[in-house]
Amino acid sequence: MTIEARNISFRYGDKPVLKEVSFALTSGHFHALLGPNGAGKSTLFGLLTRLLALQQGDILMAGQSLKNQPAEAMRQIGVVFQQNALDLDLTVRQNLMYHGALHGLSRKETRARGDRELERFGLLDRANDAVRKLNGGHRRRVEIARALLHQPSLLLLDEPTVGLDVASRRALNDHVRTLCDDDGLTVLWATHLIEEVQQEDRVLILHQGQLLADGSGRSICEAEGTRDLAETFESLTGAAS
Numbered sequence: 001m002t003i004e005a006r007n008i009s010f011r012y013g014d015k016p017v018l019k020e021v022s023f024a025l026t027s028g029h030f031h032a033l034l035g036p037n038g039a040g041k042s043t044l045f046g047l048l049t050r051l052l053a054l055q056q057g058d059i060l061m062a063g064q065s066l067k068n069q070p071a072e073a074m075r076q077i078g079v080v081f082q083q084n085a086l087d088l089d090l091t092v093r094q095n096l097m098y099h100g101a102l103h104g105l106s107r108k109e110t111r112a113r114g115d116r117e118l119e120r121f122g123l124l125d126r127a128n129d130a131v132r133k134l135n136g137g138h139r140r141r142v143e144i145a146r147a148l149l150h151q152p153s154l155l156l157l158d159e160p161t162v163g164l165d166v167a168s169r170r171a172l173n174d175h176v177r178t179l180c181d182d183d184g185l186t187v188l189w190a191t192h193l194i195e196e197v198q199q200e201d202r203v204l205i206l207h208q209g210q211l212l213a214d215g216s217g218r219s220i221c222e223a224e225g226t227r228d229l230a231e232t233f234e235s236l237t238g239a240a241s
């Protein structure tokens, strides 16, 4: 189950921001969408999540066209946006129950799935706490648990570690990798932080709206003749990591 972007171009007014971007993700893998600030990552996320309307090209989610079968396509994805989108005054479980209801899941089903996710995330004992009492890393975990409630095959995360300390960033990144290994989830993780990307990852480097590299971290470095991804990123984008 994968995402395929076909020839995506996008402009704000007369300003081109994405230029003929095409890629196909590999099922069950962790993909890093790496780009400096302003590269167009959030715009691409906006298109993948239908916050923005496609202007040119199409996106297939597990084979469903965003243009022609938007409801079916959207059911395939779970999304974690850059900004925290939980209700701080509701408990962890209430946040999950509400999301389950939005997806048409029964209360029983939502509770069972929610508890299973919370347990995996080591947060089941916090289910009845108001989200406000959780630290930033735990709040993000609850958001991921919520994004997985309707059992999507694809998980999209837009700079999910913004505002977290180094240890929480690493824990979150490791956790999402485990989801790929354990559940066969296909992940697209947007970031401008090279330390969140590993040589084994599929890496898509976006710069000024163009996809400059697409392949395993290792193969991209070999093609560029660089020692590591940090050097590759700097040589392709001019951005120091």
Ligand SMILES: Nc1ncnc2c1ncn2[C@@H]1O[C@H](COP(=O)(O)OP(=O)(O)OP(=O)(O)O)[C@@H](O)[C@H]1O
Pocket (backbone or CB within 6 Å): 012, 015, 017, 035, 036, 037, 038, 039, 040, 041, 042, 043, 044, 192
């Ligand atoms: N609503 C908008 N109207 C006009 N220009 C915009 C708008 N949103 C973004 N842009 C511009 O589009 C370009 C790409 O922005 P985008 O937010 O997609 O990049 P990004 O890679 O996500 O960067 P960041 O990490 O800073 O969010 C930037 O030059 C930005 O200034």
